[in-house]
Amino acid sequence: MRVLGLMSGTSADGVDAVLAEFAGPPRRPRWRLLSRAALPYPTALRRRLIAIGQGQPLVAAEVLELGEALTQVQAEAARACDPEGRAALVGCHGQTVWHRPPLANQRGCSWQLLQGPLLAQLLQRPVVYDFRAADLALGGQGAPLVPAADAALLPAAGGWRGLLNLGGIANLTLLPPASGPDRAAAVQGWDCGPANTLLDLAVDHFSGGKQNFDAGGAWAAQGKPDEALIQHWLELPYLQQTPPKSTGRELFGQSDLQQRLHDLEQSAHQRGSNLEPSNALATLTAFSAAVVAQDLNQSPAIVELLVAGGGARNHTLMRQLRRRCRGLELRPLAELGIGDSDREALAFALLAWWHQLRIPGSLPSVTGASQPAVLGVCASPGQ
Template sequence: MRVLGLMSGTSADGVDAVLAEFRGPPRRPRWRLLSRATVPYPHDLHLRLIAAGQGQSIQAADVIELGEALTEVQAAAARACDPAGNAELVGCHGQTLWHRPPQDARRGSSWQLLQAPLLAQLLQRPVVFDFRAADLALGGQGAPLVPAADAALLPAIGGWRALLNLGGIANLTLLPPQAGPDRGAAVQGWDCGPANTLLDLAAAQFSGGERRFDAGGAWAAQGQVDEPLVQLWLREPYLQQAPPKSTGRELYGQMDLERRLEELELAARRRNQPLEPADALATLTAFTAAVVAQDLARGPAVLELLVAGGGARNTTLITALRRRCRGLQLRPLAELGIGDSDREALAFALLAWWHQRGVSGSLPSVTGAAKPAVLGVCARPTR
């Protein structure tokens, strides 16, 4: 079956689309990636999504218009990826506006903005959406959902294999080895902490809105890392919390950036120096790498780290990861045929295929849910 996957992550910079073909056993399907496309959000839409995702007050009428505009970009990405309309099914994540993980006795909740019936009508294809709700209803985090797809699509190797997505948030998947005492171990996965959210917000702030991100990490490469602050930040509660855990812009957004910049400025003042934007970006970049390295050090020994997401193109961040994650092989996931921007869109294509076949798509070992669940709701077009 040919399935379109559409993904827009925490960075809210646009829509990644893939057209994939799945055949055979659901848990180990034969698959091909047929085409890909990326369509950026218009700048105004990007800014409105970021504002809404950070808790800015918004009128109900504006939510409707925001959802409609976002859905039209999703449709444009689908058409760019599959102009001939070969897909039989679409899996669309939508845009997360707010994620509330479970806490104490309170269940979690998550809001992915999308007008799915409109998207189904625009594409004249059934659309599977709202992938997180079933897991959340079962007491899970509702995230991350990609580890189940990683386990299905990628072969095991001789030791633990880790996959790192550097989107708005950094998240890890740990796949058990093909042989040895850990062969039957459960897949692991969790959200580590910030990746591009703080970096993008800082680049926009320091450039007066002229830059949406630090391309290639070139700006950060000009600065000096405040290592004592990095080590202090690593002791924060979320970063010390054991999985299952998930997070997003509600924790690592503009308010969090402002706090960190104040701490950086105070540290610079103690050295009788002004805070240079390059130093702030260098420290935030090093912090992301340090968070990932700290999490990897707590788990089983990993042989290989495969990196994807927009942050995989940040040379300064990758260099920091190599320095802090010594003892393992770090390489791009693209070497296995899944490009930097393909992995999550491919995962939601697979989750949609699983939904269509009635196959569970969640892993309680990752999300902490009471049991696995078939994920998503299907909207069908009116013909």
């Protein structure tokens, strides 16, 4: 079956789309990518999405209009990827605007903004959306959901294999080895902490809104990380928490950045200087790498780390990862046929296919749910 996958992550920079074909055993399908496309959000829309994702209040009418505008961009990305309408089904994650993980006495909840029936009508295709709700209802985190797809789409290696996504949030998947005592172990996965959320917000701050990301990590490369501050930041309760765990802009957003900039300014003043933007960006970049390295140090030893997401194109971030993950081979996931921006869109195409086949798409070993669940709600055109 040909399925279109649409994904917009925590960075809220636009929509990644892939057209994929799946056949054979659902848990280990034959698959191939037929086409891909990426469509950025208009600047005004992106700023509104980031604002609501950090708690800015909106009246109901504004929320409805925002959902409609976002859905329209999703449809445009779908048409750009599949102009001939070859897909029989669409899987769309929508745009997360708020995520609350489960607490000791409270079930989690998560809101992915999208008008699913409208998207189905615009594309004249069934659309599977609202992927997190079923897992949350079973006591799970509702995220990350991509590890199940990683396990289905990628071959096992001779040892534990790690996959790192450097989007707005850094998240890890650990796949058990093909042989040996751990071959029957459960897939692991969790959100580590910030990757690009704080970096992008800091670039916007220091550039006066003229830039929204540090292209190639060039700005951060001019500065020097504050290692003492990084070690202090690593003691944040979320970063010390054991999986299952998930997070987003609610924790690593604008207010968190302001606190970290305050810390950086205080540290600079103690050294008798003013805070340089390049040093702030260097520290935030190194912090993102240190968060991942800390988690890997507490996990099963992996033979390689496959890296995807927008952060994989940040050369300074990648250098910091290699320095802090000494002895670990880092490779682009693209070497296995899945490009930096394809992985999550491909995962939601697969999850939509599984939805149609009534195959559970969640992994309790990752989300902490009481049982696996078929994920998503399907909207058909005309219904």
